[in-house]
Amino acid sequence: MERGFKEVRTVRAFAGAILFVGILFVTFAKIMGFMQDLGQNAVNLGLARYSNFTGRFAARNFAEDRQLLHFLNLLNETLLPVAHVLVPLLLIVGLLVMGIGIFMWLYPQTGSQILIAFKWLKLVPDPDVTESEVLAKDKTNVKSTLIFIGCLLIAVFFASFVFRSCANDTGDTPKKVEEISREASHYIELQKKYFTQNNALGSSQMIGYVPSSSDYFEFKSQGIGFWRAVNKEKWEECPAGSKWRVQMKLEGLFEKNLKIFISSPSDSLCAKLTPDFRKVKHLRKEEKK
Structure with missing residues (x-):
């Protein structure tokens, strides 16, 4: 049995490390x-x-909330965009390095030439071992090597699948909640501004409301003082086509009262996804002019 680090063993040691x-x-x-x-x-x-x-209200009146909101914005604008670039870059580099290691393991002769070309190895001829013997040993070890590499790749991709599954457990719910709350708030603020100036409610054209495009919802202003959001596809257990509504109307003969009614879908499976939706308005439930 051969002992010591001969050419093939040395190259495969490098390949294993790579x-x-x-x-x-x-x-x-x-x-x-x-x-x-x-x-x-x-x-x-x-x-x-x-x-x-x-x-x-908390962000305006409490220092801790202002600081927390500042940190959230800082993470959203600086650290997370960097992570979006680094993660795929690291993955590509890792797969490339793995490919080099696998290639050198399967083809140690070529691998040795690469290492010698980069002056990482110095070849010392061995008169007792011929090139044909090395190639014969390579063929003998190909099957076991492929099994080893296959098991290794399966383990890596299985780990990747587990990580991805864990990451996706939380889903897009926070993003959807933020999106629907922001859009409803925007519509309410525009109607409030129009009411302050004209003592009346206006259509979407009159108040300047343009529904935002969304991958999750269809936003629409119907008539005067009516707004709704409809989810385009199933959201967890909430069925597609469920509606979140905002209704605004004026009451009073001489003194106009602006009233706002906000409702989530009647399905409790949808309502529990947006527990604070009915608090989305940035103004009191009733305003007078």
Whole structure:
């Protein structure tokens, strides 16, 4: 039995080290991706919390909430965009390094030439071992090597799947909550401004409301003082086509009272997803002019 680090063993030792580094890169990228998703969901949830009436009130009047909102905006504008770039970059680099390691393991002769070309190895001829013997050993080890590499790749991709599944458990709920709350608040603010100036409610054209485009909802202003959001597809257990509504109307003969009525879908499975939607207005429930 041969002992010591001959050419093939030396190259495969390098290949194993390179493959291990690649696996570390891929694993680190997946962990960062998982943490990035959690961080993004936490930021979306926090921003949604501070987009409603109680959140805005807290941010205006309490130093701790102002500081927390500042940190959320800082994360959303600086750290998370960097993570969006780094995660795929680390994954690509890791897969590339793994590919190099696998190639050198399967083809140690070519791998040795690469290492010698970069002056990482110096070839010392061995008169007792011929090139044909090395190639014969390579063919013998190909099957076991492929099995090893296959199991390794399966383990890496299984770990990636687990990380991705864990990250997706939280879903897009915080983002959807923030989006629907922001749009409803925007419509209410425009109607409030129009009411202050004209002592009346206006249509979407009159108040300057243009529904935002959304991947999740269809926003629409109907007539005067009516707004709704309809989810385009199933949202967790909430069926597609469910409606969140805002209705505004004026009451009173001489003194106009602006009243706002906000409702979530009657389905409790939908209502529990947006528990603060009825608090979304940034003004008192009744205003007078």
